[in-house]
Amino acid sequence: MSEITLSELEKQYGDTTAVEDVSVDIRDGELLCLLGPSGSGKSTTLRMIAGLEEPTSGEITINGEDVTDQSAYERNTSTVFQDWALFPHKSVLENVAFGLKMRDVPKEQRRERAEAMLERVQMGGYGDEDPTNLSGGQKQRVALARSLAVNPDVLLLDEPLSNLDKRLREDMQIELREIHEDVEETFVHVTHDQDEAFTLADRIGIMNEGELIQVGEPTEVYENPANRFIEGFLGDTNFVESEAVRVTDDAVHVETELGYELVLPSDGDPDVTEGAELTLSLRPEVLSIEQDAAADSMEGHEQPVLADGSTLNAVVGTVENVLYRGSTVRYSVSVNGTSMFAERTGANTDALTAGEEVRIEWEGDDVLAFRPDGSQVTL
Amino acid sequence: MSSTLHRETLETAAFRAGYLSLLAIMLLPLLVVVVTSFSGTGRLAFPPESFSIAWYGEFLDSVRWLDAFTNSIIVGVGTALLATVLGVTGAFGQELEDDDGLLGTLLAPLVLVPLLIPPVILGITLLMYFNEFGLRGSYASIVLAHTLWATPLVYFVMRSVFSRFDWQQLDAAQDLGAGPVQSFVHVVFPNVKHGIFVGGLLAFIISLQEFVMALFLSTPGTQTIPVIAWTEIRQALDPVVSVVSTILVVISVVAIVAAVIATNLEWLSRQLS
Numbered sequence: 342m343s344e345i346t347l348s349e350l351e352k353q354y355g356d357t358t359a360v361e362d363v364s365v366d367i368r369d370g371e372l373l374c375l376l377g378p379s380g381s382g383k384s385t386t387l388r389m390i391a392g393l394e395e396p397t398s399g400e401i402t403i404n405g406e407d408v409t410d411q412s413a414y415e416r417n418t419s420t421v422f423q424d425w426a427l428f429p430h431k432s433v434l435e436n437v438a439f440g441l442k443m444r445d446v447p448k449e450q451r452r453e454r455a456e457a458m459l460e461r462v463q464m465g466g467y468g469d470e471d472p473t474n475l476s477g478g479q480k481q482r483v484a485l486a487r488s489l490a491v492n493p494d495v496l497l498l499d500e501p502l503s504n505l506d507k508r509l510r511e512d513m514q515i516e517l518r519e520i521h522e523d524v525e526e527t528f529v530h531v532t533h534d535q536d537e538a539f540t541l542a543d544r545i546g547i548m549n550e551g552e553l554i555q556v557g558e559p560t561e562v563y564e565n566p567a568n569r570f571i572e573g574f575l576g577d578t579n580f581v582e583s584e585a586v587r588v589t590d591d592a593v594h595v596e597t598e599l600g601y602e603l604v605l606p607s608d609g610d611p612d613v614t615e616g617a618e619l620t621l622s623l624r625p626e627v628l629s630i631e632q633d634a635a636a637d638s639m640e641g642h643e644q645p646v647l648a649d650g651s652t653l654n655a656v657v658g659t660v661e662n663v664l665y666r667g668s669t670v671r672y673s674v675s676v677n678g679t680s681m682f683a684e685r686t687g688a689n690t691d692a693l694t695a696g697e698e699v700r701i702e703w704e705g706d707d708v709l710a711f712r713p714d715g716s717q718v719t720l
Numbered sequence: 721m722s723s724t725l726h727r728e729t730l731e732t733a734a735f736r737a738g739y740l741s742l743l744a745i746m747l748l749p750l751l752v753v754v755v756t757s758f759s760g761t762g763r764l765a766f767p768p769e770s771f772s773i774a775w776y777g778e779f780l781d782s783v784r785w786l787d788a789f790t791n792s793i794i795v796g797v798g799t800a801l802l803a804t805v806l807g808v809t810g811a812f813g814q815e816l817e818d819d820d821g822l823l824g825t826l827l828a829p830l831v832l833v834p835l836l837i838p839p840v841i842l843g844i845t846l847l848m849y850f851n852e853f854g855l856r857g858s859y860a861s862i863v864l865a866h867t868l869w870a871t872p873l874v875y876f877v878m879r880s881v882f883s884r885f886d887w888q889q890l891d892a893a894q895d896l897g898a899g900p901v902q903s904f905v906h907v908v909f910p911n912v913k914h915g916i917f918v919g920g921l922l923a924f925i926i927s928l929q930e931f932v933m934a935l936f937l938s939t940p941g942t943q944t945i946p947v948i949a950w951t952e953i954r955q956a957l958d959p960v961v962s963v964v965s966t967i968l969v970v971i972s973v974v975a976i977v978a979a980v981i982a983t984n985l986e987w988l989s990r991q992l993s
Contacts, residue, residue, distance in 0.1 A: 393891050414895070414899050414902075419895055431910075443896055443899075
């Protein structure tokens with residue numbers, strides 16, 4: 342159990358900056374996921390916490406103690422590597438007991454502890470095996486047991502599930518979650534997989550181009566992303582370019598590339614000036630798509646305001662193609678020449694076909710807007 | 721189709737025949753040496769008029785030859801140990817270096833230099849140099865000279881061995897609390913020990929057969945086998961020289977076979993995993 346603080350952490354390789362000004366307080370006992378595309382600096386950050394990389398500047402503390410200048414072997418952190426890095430010349434049990442051996446734990450005690458850890462990851466009875474003969478999932482479990490055996494201040498996981506197939510990966514995510522709750526230690530998990538981060542994390546830290554852009558609970562980062570990059574990275578969405586044409590106290594009216602004027606309701610005093618360029622994000626899960634029985638009703642492109650004051654936006658378009666994806670069906674729709682997509686569950690048998698006129702609707706509150714610099718607009 | 725196939729097999733056969741005859745021509749002198757060592761007469765002639773193992777007895781009775789044999793083993797083992805330590809640590813250090821620094825860039829060509837200097841010149845230079853330190857004629861002087869030659873070979877063998885090593889294992893070891901020495905002993909060494917063994921054997925063979933520098937640097941007390949063989953041949957060609965050569969050839973072949981087995985065992989275990 343321990344808290345880790347990263348302050349203004351920076352790592353440069355020659356002229357390239359791999360990690361830039363990363364500051365975060367990792368809470369005692371939490372599971373923090375560092376999420377980002379490859380090359381975003383998340384693994385480098387993790388390796389700096391482990392002591393395997395030396396930061397160019399900045400400070401790392403564990404439980405208040407400055408460990409920035411300590412080598413990897415002096416820190417009580419342990420890492421589960423992407424390729425697991427099991428020692429091929431040692432048995433499974435010797436692998437798990439290795440860290441204890443380095444800590445001069447007596448032989449009998451470390452054997453007991455190692456066996457208990459193997460038991461914990463459901464690898465009991467595999468102690469005498471050669472690790473090179475194990476399957477990917479089994480290696481993964483042994484690596485986890487090896488890292489947990491030393492009772493680290495923090496367990497660092499460097500994309501350890503990325504080499505497993507989808508089904509096994511999902512099982513391991515749930516198991517990892519259970520182990521985390523069981524051992525009550527601080528975990529920092531690096532991944533490029535959004536689903537994995539959402540499944541595992543207490544909090545998610547999103548990194549891009551070496552910077553830590555936002556740290557928050559999964560719902561927080563998903564529903565209220567700090568910028569356009571996060572909105573795009575966390576899931577599929579339609580980005581629609583627009584311009585604010587009328588700003589009132591409770592709504593922003595925008596003219597969009599879809600050829601429709603849309604209404605974005607505001608909680609009051611929106612932080613937008615007329616003429617500002619805005620990128621709207623319309624996530625497929627907030628869009629409903631129906632056959633357009635009365636295409637004529639959209640004449641004039643006026644958006645209706647509902648009785649309770651909320652706005653319903655709607656656009657009409659033509660289905661361009663239908664992509665069957667198993668649990669969902671994705672429709673690509675051309676709205677006045679601009680493409681956007683909406684989804685239906687696969688169970689919805691009332692299938693739409695290409696060439697059909699459709700109406701896409703959503704509630705104005707479900708739309709996020711971003712400035713040209715990427716930051717989110719408070720509506 | 722069949723004619724192309726036919727031509728290909730013919731070409732392969734021709735290539736093999738050429739290759740084998742080349743090998744035979746190169747290996748024939750060895751055969752001559754081995755056969756003449758069993759000569760029944762006192763003349764070094766091929767083919768011998770009769771056969772005996774008398775000259776092996778002669779060799780075993782000769783204090784000079786046996787002393788030279790001991791000297792060669794002492795110098796060979798010394799060279800193997802020193803060159804292995806230098807070559808392994810050099811290659812290891814270079815692998816550890818993050819970005820190719822000045823030392824790293826200079827090391828590889830620098831290490832090669834002794835191989836490019838003619839041994840006569842190296843021998844004379846070292847003789848003068850070691851005289852300054854009072855090392856003339858010592859085992860140490862010959863070991864150091866041979867190490868100059870053997871180290872680059874060990875170094876390049878180890879570079880290739882380390883390039884196949886999974887360096888993440890070193891990270892894992894340090895991450896689990898192993899210091900620099902512990903992680904080398906417990907994790908790096910077990911993975912590269914066959915390579916180190918091969919490098920050491922190579923250094924030993926280099927030392928065993930090196931003649932020119934040993935000629936310059938040795939005194940009667942430290943003469944190695946090639947030096948004695950040279951002086952013997954100049955006095956009288958007798959089959960003991962062939963006996964000694966045969967023993968050297970056998971030692972080298974045994975060492976090479978051991979090296980091949982060691983590398984193949986490693987290769988085999990990798991294949992099986």
